[in-house]
Amino acid sequence: MQHYTKPVKEFVEEHPTGVAVVLVTGVGLFVLRRWLAGGVCRSKARLDGKTVLITGANTGIGKETAVDMAKRGARVILACRDMGRANRAADEVRKRSGNGNVIVKMLDLASLQSVRALAKDVQQTEERLDILINNAGIMMCPQWKTEDGFEMQFGVNHLGHFLLTNLLLDLLKKSAPSRVVNVSSLAHETGKIHFDDINLEKNYDAHTSYRQSKLANVLFTRELTVRLKGSEVATYALHPGVIHTELGRHFLPSLPLWKRLLFLPFFFFVKTPWQGAQTTIYCTVNESLQNTSGLYYSDCAPKEAAPQGRDDAAARRLWDLSASMVGLA
Ligand SMILES: NC(=O)c1ccc[n+]([C@@H]2O[C@H](COP(=O)([O-])OP(=O)(O)OC[C@H]3O[C@@H](n4cnc5c(N)ncnc54)[C@H](OP(=O)(O)O)[C@@H]3O)[C@@H](O)[C@H]2O)c1
Ligand SMILES: *[C@@H]1O[C@H](CO)[C@@H](O)[C@H](O)[C@H]1NC(C)=O
Numbered sequence: 568m569q570h571y572t573k574p575v576k577e578f579v580e581e582h583p584t585g586v587a588v589v590l591v592t593g594v595g596l597f598v599l600r601r602w603l604a605g606g607v608c609r610s611k612a613r614l615d616g617k618t619v620l621i622t623g624a625n626t627g628i629g630k631e632t633a634v635d636m637a638k639r640g641a642r643v644i645l646a647c648r649d650m651g652r653a654n655r656a657a658d659e660v661r662k663r664s665g666n667g668n669v670i671v672k673m674l675d676l677a678s679l680q681s682v683r684a685l686a687k688d689v690q691q692t693e694e695r696l697d698i699l700i701n702n703a704g705i706m707m708c709p710q711w712k713t714e715d716g717f718e719m720q721f722g723v724n725h726l727g728h729f730l731l732t733n734l735l736l737d738l739l740k741k742s743a744p745s746r747v748v749n750v751s752s753l754a755h756e757t758g759k760i761h762f763d764d765i766n767l768e769k770n771y772d773a774h775t776s777y778r779q780s781k782l783a784n785v786l787f788t789r790e791l792t793v794r795l796k797g798s799e800v801a802t803y804a805l806h807p808g809v810i811h812t813e814l815g816r817h818f819l820p821s822l823p824l825w826k827r828l829l830f831l832p833f834f835f836f837v838k839t840p841w842q843g844a845q846t847t848i849y850c851t852v853n854e855s856l857q858n859t860s861g862l863y864y865s866d867c868a869p870k871e872a873a874p875q876g877r878d879d880a881a882a883r884r885l886w887d888l889s890a891s892m893v894g895l896a
């Protein structure tokens with residue numbers, strides 16, 4: 568020991584400022600990283616006997632949420648569009664949670680027919696549905712269209728989930744008290760609903776479209792809450808944080824290499840998928856939230872949504888427009 572401490576001591580004595588700077592920077596970065604990691608859901612609530620359906624659960628924060636739900640004893644349905652990836656994820660979820668009651672169902676949110684087929688399957692084969700987590704999402708893709716001709720981000724992030732939620736409401740009501748949790752984003756704060764050009768055909772911009780779709784998630788939580796009054800189905804919208812997942816898959820490759828390299832240090836500061844799943848888990852299980860429906864959350868705490876996310880008239884107008892787009896009476 569003596570052997571090592573002496574040169575270390577001498578080094579510190581010779582370079583006091585350098586050592587102090589390195590130490591302070593190190594501790595500072597560590598504290599900053601912990602702070603950015605945000606809240607952790609500490610609820611020990613069990614979900615034995617309950618059924619949870621999570622959309623887009625084959626990767627990212629959806630998969631981490633699935634592991635947590637399974638650990639709490641729930642029956643977990645991974646609703647995904649790629650059966651190969653979904654089955655591999657289900658294996659991993661079973662292994663990591665020690666819960667074998669994890670199943671996979673086919674759902675492509677870019678197809679209304681697929682959404683209807685999944686809802687029918689769930690209605691016919693599941694006795695209950697306690698928690699619906701609308702997690703799947705696509706960000707900043709090129710100007711793609713869904714099977715039904717809707718702009719892709721609005722179609723997947725909003726319309727697909729809109730129809731799915733509506734078709735599963737009866738089962739959710741039957742299983743009440745139940746919850747619908749919507750993974751939205753901070754991006755809604757700069758969002759705008761383009762009622763006159765909802766598919767952004769006149770002037771497509773990948774950013775604008777993502778923000779519109781995430782604002783739609785927040786507005787829907789509002790209108791859904793009004794419609795569910797007195798039903799014991801509670802609704803939640805949330806921002807999960809900035810997380811290192813596959814969400815950037817359409818955005819990052821479009822950048823030149825030097826810009827992508829600039830993003831590397833950024834990854835040090837973003838959340839891991841486990842950290843990113845915490846607010847979803849919190850909205851799903853925190854007991855004290857059961858009677859507070861329709862709010863918006865971030866970092867495991869309530870947060871005020873942006874003003875355009877609290878616009879009741881826009882929420883109702885968007886609901887009516889969406890209902891007619893997906894053919895819902
Ligand atoms: N990561 C962030 O920093 C961040 C920030 C704010 C909000 N969010 C939100 O968090 C949610 C989860 O994102 P993530 O970060 O975990 O991203 P991710 O790793 O890209 O996961 C997205 C999931 O959605 C699925 N999905 C995409 N299109 C689909 C479709 N048409 N039908 C069915 N599933 C589809 C994907 O399936 P495939 O693997 O088959 O494509 C994947 O399972 C999204 O709603 C996103 O908007 C994320
Ligand atoms: C549940 O949520 C409330 C309100 O945000 C919070 O004060 C409490 O600590 C949470 N409980 C757990 C176990 O996380």
Ligand SMILES: *[C@@H]1O[C@H](CO)[C@@H](O)[C@H](O)[C@H]1NC(C)=O
Nearest residue numbers: 725729747749784787788802
């Ligand atoms: C979730 O978002 C979808 C699509 O925007 C919407 O149809 C649904 O009502 C929302 N539910 C909640 C609880 O926010």
Ligand SMILES: *[C@@H]1O[C@H](CO)[C@@H](O)[C@H](O)[C@H]1NC(C)=O
Nearest residue numbers: 744853854855856857858859
């Ligand atoms: C929620 O409301 C129900 C019925 O009004 C009540 O029995 C229950 O104790 C409430 N739960 C919480 C956490 O406030």
